Amino acid sequence: MLIFGNRLRDLRHEQHMRQEDLARHLQISKSSVGMYERGEREPSLVTLRSIADFFHVTTDYLLGRTDDRDLTLPKAKSSSKDDTVVSTGGRVSQKKALNRNLKEVLKQDELYWGNIPFSQRERSAIKELMNLMVSEKPPRYGKKNEEE
Incomplete structure (x- = not known):
């Protein structure tokens, strides 16, 4: 070998x-x-x-079975006129595509910065932060209480 x-x-x-x-x-x-x-x-x-x-x-x-090192998936083509990503499954908004990619990252047991692995505590903090950033319904600040 x-x-x-x-x-x-x-x-x-x-x-x-x-x-x-x-x-x-x-x-x-x-x-x-x-x-x-x-x-x-x-x-x-x-x-x-x-x-x-x-x-x-x-x-x-x-x-040595391939000379291609790349682990990434094929890149989707971006359409600038309507801010969508075109993939084999149809048109998906860039925000939704990004959320899906981040959700996949959150599922992984190991996270790295370059080649340096994060500790369990660091991974938990990163996952919590990422979950807050991509939550489906972000909190609305400054909205008055409807009962008032």
Whole structure:
């Protein structure tokens, strides 16, 4: 698995990480990272997925099955005249599309800033803030009470 080892090393170098740093993030030994990079050992499926998630690439990219690193979905075309996003499912407002994307992010167990994972406490705070930002019915401030 020399392709895997080379790609792992390249990704690690792009992030200016040492083998020790990557090992700590993946909760594996430094020697395992070194053996993966030299092609002396193959990672388990769980470790392979962890590496792909950490570097935001596909497992197919790591294994050399594709040269496309990108994990993102195909981009929707924007229509400037009516502020909508055109997708295969029809026309959707940009606000609704953004809400859907944020809701998907909120469902994830792990959140990262670059390649640095947030703690559980930080994730909870981010999720709470994002929920407030995209709530379906935002509170109306300054509206008089109807009973008055």
